Amino acid sequence: MREFIPPATRFITLPDGFTMRRGGVLDGARVAYEAVGRLNEARDNVVLVLTGMSPDAHITAHEEDATPGWWEHMVGPGRPIDTDRWYVICVNALGSCKGSTGPASVDPTTGEPYGMRFPQLSIEDVADAAAILVRALEVDTLACVVGASMGGMSALSLLVRHPGLARNLINISGAVHALPYAIAVRSLQREAIRSDPRWSHGRYRDDALHYPRSGMRLARKLGMMTYRSAREWDQRFGRARLTGNRRSENRPFDPEFRVEGYLQAHADRFAHHFDPNSYLYLSRCIDLFDLGESCGGTQDAALARLSLDAALVIGVETDTLFPLHQQRQIADGLRKGGTEVQFKALESDEGHDAFLVDVARFGPPIAKFLSLIW
Amino acid sequence: MREFIPPATRFITLPDGFTMRRGGVLDGARVAYEAVGRLNEARDNVVLVLTGMSPDAHITAHEEDATPGWWEHMVGPGRPIDTDRWYVICVNALGSCKGSTGPASVDPTTGEPYGMRFPQLSIEDVADAAAILVRALEVDTLACVVGASMGGMSALSLLVRHPGLARNLINISGAVHALPYAIAVRSLQREAIRSDPRWSHGRYRDDALHYPRSGMRLARKLGMMTYRSAREWDQRFGRARLTGNRRSENRPFDPEFRVEGYLQAHADRFAHHFDPNSYLYLSRCIDLFDLGESCGGTQDAALARLSLDAALVIGVETDTLFPLHQQRQIADGLRKGGTEVQFKALESDEGHDAFLVDVARFGPPIAKFLSLIW
Structure with missing residues (x-):
């Protein structure tokens, strides 16, 4: 922590x-x-x-x-x-x-x-x-x-x-x-963090190997999806693809669209700059x-x-x-x-x-x- | 499988x-x-x-x-x-x-x-x-x-x-x-499944212990959030709480609002009735x-x-x-x-x-x- x-x-x-x-x-x-x-x-x-x-x-x-x-x-x-x-x-x-x-x-x-x-x-x-x-x-x-x-x-x-x-x-x-939609969004963000085995019921260790990165990334990406609007993304990304080494040709489930690369970049930046437990507490207090x-x-x-x-x-x-x-x-x-x-x-x-x-x-x-x- | x-x-x-x-x-x-x-x-x-x-x-x-x-x-x-x-x-x-x-x-x-x-x-x-x-x-x-x-x-x-x-x-x-918003939703659903360690890069075993349930649940909940509308949920759930044994008094991050219970019930029903790998393939083909x-x-x-x-x-x-x-x-x-x-x-x-x-x-x-x- x-x-x-x-x-x-x-x-x-x-x-x-x-x-x-x-x-x-x-x-x-x-x-x-x-x-x-x-x-x-x-x-x-x-x-x-x-x-x-x-x-x-x-x-x-x-x-x-x-x-x-x-x-x-x-x-x-x-x-x-x-x-x-x-x-x-x-x-x-x-x-x-x-x-x-x-x-x-x-x-x-x-x-x-x-x-x-x-x-x-x-x-x-x-x-x-x-x-x-x-x-x-x-x-x-x-x-x-x-x-x-x-x-x-x-x-x-x-x-x-x-x-x-x-x-x-x-x-x-x-x-x-x-309102319920916003509660649902935050509930899912918390579930993403709590489902990450590295979170370890809140006793996670704060190093590269043990930090619940995948849960925090998911939570942040879901956040990004609700912080901006679909209309903005239509104009900004459309169906543009990632190019060069950000795209992995042989791994069809890796990011391929620019919108996926954008979310990934945001999530990576966020994941190592916020305490997952603090995220859970702040998120829940908004619902309540x-x-x-x-x-x-x-x-x-x-x-x-x-x-x-x-x-x-x-x-x-x-x-x-x-x-x-x-x-x-x-x-x-x-x-x-x-x-x-x-x-x-x-x-x-x-x-x-x-x-x-x-x-x-x-x-x-x-x-x-x-x-x-x- | x-x-x-x-x-x-x-x-x-x-x-x-x-x-x-x-x-x-x-x-x-x-x-x-x-x-x-x-x-x-x-x-x-x-x-x-x-x-x-x-x-x-x-x-x-x-x-x-x-x-x-x-x-x-x-x-x-x-x-x-x-x-x-x-x-x-x-x-x-x-x-x-x-x-x-x-x-x-x-x-x-x-x-x-x-x-x-x-x-x-x-x-x-x-x-x-x-x-x-x-x-x-x-x-x-x-x-x-x-x-x-x-x-x-x-x-x-x-x-x-x-x-x-x-x-x-x-x-x-x-x-x-x-469009990019829908691509992002599905990308996150796939990431939730692929991040679940039990998914095991697609080689998951299909029993209660080894099925990637938490990833499938998250994916389904995120789906539910995009299949219905916020307006419907405002009327249907508002800020109503879960009652009785569906509510865990001493576990503040467990479902407390009715909308959370609704998502949980849907996710539980879905998670054991769909092959996670099939979900990944179908989901990606829609994006592409x-x-x-x-x-x-x-x-x-x-x-x-x-x-x-x-x-x-x-x-x-x-x-x-x-x-x-x-x-x-x-x-x-x-x-x-x-x-x-x-x-x-x-x-x-x-x-x-x-x-x-x-x-x-x-x-x-x-x-x-x-x-x-x-």
């Missing part, structure tokens, strides 16, 4: 006895973050970014780590989330393997990595850990919380559990809960989250309770994992509580992943919204 | 030296079929059904096998494909494990099952084997060829390779070739088929060349595997050759599998079309 922590990531330590929503406590757990831009004197120019399942806290290049971040073109000086203006804090989710405490971290009670002894993870735990981070950085009120994908769920959970912590919200490709259930009422009641100053809710037409009608549901629910809501349905071909790759479409509405709340 | 042959299935033997399109020959290969209804004296009331990947030749109950067939409500006396009128022949695809020769059949040159030594399979081989069957049954001209899914490809291939063999066509949820390539020209030229009397082309709005625009493409291409085409876009929620389960929607246009050509 291994953690993958960017070099300039910082940490705060959660108070001992951090109680997990579905049982279990963490002692000495850490929350990882990076911050970019300058905190003003009033400490009121803070934008908090809650991530999807896999990103780390390194959202964009900065003085201490010049490598491009996972949202490089969205965050930085003069970019849509403008660090000349905003102090941007990006949190790595609790349960991840990228700095915050998760299954790959050492359990202080045993001196060994938690592995599958890590307590069951909930979006609520991710949100609470983020809220503790904000307080630890001596920020009373966030100007805006930005959450995409799983981060969209975490953002909603943060807002209902910590009223008044933020004035505004940008919710991208999020949902109040997962239900904003209504979490608040002991309906989702609409929970959303209406928020009464933020303003919210921007963005969805993508081609998203099959968090389909557009789920973003419309968030927008409608927030409006009922009096929040001034802008709802944007974008036409991007890039599906659920569009916010990562289609900054040309996502940048302008985000920049405009942030200008309005400045 | 094992074959799964319905009790009343019949066979014809292909001539020795049956040449496979991508290399290799088969000696003593069989084609399995069942026939229902009565062949008239003119031998011109024949409807040939070419199946998708997994069905056997037992399309409907009849005197020799009263168990319901895979298209029971579509085929029979007074049903849309009316056996009081038509003599219906259903062919099991070459390469299958359900009667026609495939990887699970015994290779006469070794006395052992072919396994992965079976030559690479093409849709063209499936079509040629079906044509030989038709001739062997002393039928000169088919009144109609019906093909759904992979069978839709086989039907087009049959028609271009054997001009004049059929007067009419019903093409359901078919395509002239596979390309009507244009197959005819040395464009797909439109190939379709235009057919000039049938009439064709009914049906597609389903929610089909993600063989999307509706692919059926529109078939209809448009056939029209250019002068075929009188009816194109039906059905609104079923049941996706690619709709033709199997939504007979209420598919039955009427099929019945009507067959009345017109009677």
Whole structure:
């Protein structure tokens, strides 16, 4: 088991006895973050970014780590989330393997990595850990919380559990809960990992021979299939074949089409950069989250309770994992509580992943919204 | 390795030296079929059904096998494909494990099952084997060829390779070739099987301990996700949980949602009723088929060349595997050759599998079309 922590990531330590929503406590757990831009004197120019399942806290290049971040073109000086203006804090989710405490971290009670002894993870735990981070950085009120994908769920959970912590919200490709198709996708991804004999019930050894590579590859490929859209692939790959040494003439079941080579390349890159156990925990917590259930009422009641100053809710037409009608549901629910809501349905071909790759479409509405709340 | 042959299935033997399109020959290969209804004296009331990947030749109950067939409500006396009128022949695809020769059949040159030594399979081989069957049954001209899914490809291939063999066509949820999303789905299904160590490079042993069950289960679940639609599952399952002993309280990564239980039940049923090697061959031949390539020209030229009397082309709005625009493409291409085409876009929620389960929607246009050509 291994953690993958960017070099300039910082940490705060959660108070001992951090109680997990579905049982279990963490002692000495850490929350990882990076911050970019300058905190003003009033400490009121803070934008908090809650991530999807896999990103780390390194959202964009900065003085201490010049490598491009996972949202490089969205965050930085003069970019849509403008660090000349905003102090941007990006949190790595609790349960991840990228700095915050998760299954790959050492359990202080045993001196060994938690592995599958890590307590069951909930979006609520991710949100609470983020809220503790904000307080630890001596920020009373966030100007805006930005959450995409799983981060969209975490953002909603943060807002209902910590009223008044933020004035505004940008919710991208999020949902109040997962629907059965998305649950099925993630269930299969977990099954692929758990079926790999090298996973060894979570006690896998982290070397080339013992890492559950084939399960992780399958999980990632299945992910890629739901992150993009069929329409994009029709245009991008069509029926083009792999050429040269990427094609094995005499092995008819090896990759032959370019789309297969593309998936293979993505899967290979991912497989050695994520802890399989952490993947299982994060994936399941997305299935389990239900904003209504979490608040002991309906989702609409929970959303209406928020009464933020303003919210921007963005969805993508081609998203099959968090389909557009789920973003419309968030927008409608927030409006009922009096929040001034802008709802944007974008036409991007890039599906659920569009916010990562289609900054040309996502940048302008985000920049405009942030200008309005400045 | 094992074959799964319905009790009343019949066979014809292909001539020795049956040449496979991508290399290799088969000696003593069989084609399995069942026939229902009565062949008239003119031998011109024949409807040939070419199946998708997994069905056997037992399309409907009849005197020799009263168990319901895979298209029971579509085929029979007074049903849309009316056996009081038509003599219906259903062919099991070459390469299958359900009667026609495939990887699970015994290779006469070794006395052992072919396994992965079976030559690479093409849709063209499936079509040629079906044509030989038709001739062997002393039928000169088919009144109609019906093909759904992979069978839709086989039907087009049959028609271009054997001009004049059929007067009419019903093409359901078919395509002239596979698009990258569908290729990716099948590639992952094959990878799931091939990654299962019990598959043993195709030399798996067919007992409970050695069958590559986990790979076959994953493949089938992924199939189910693409055969139906997210919309259907939203209505059918929502976020309902499994109850009672189907739910394991203390094992958080086991199935918890009803959609997971549904997939598990389907996968368990399938896993022990299909030869994994046969699955690999059939799956790959769908990816490889390309009507244009197959005819040395464009797909439109190939379709235009057919000039049938009439064709009914049906597609389903929610089909993600063989999307509706692919059926529109078939209809448009056939029209250019002068075929009188009816194109039906059905609104079923049941996706690619709709033709199997939504007979209420598919039955009427099929019945009507067959009345017109009677």
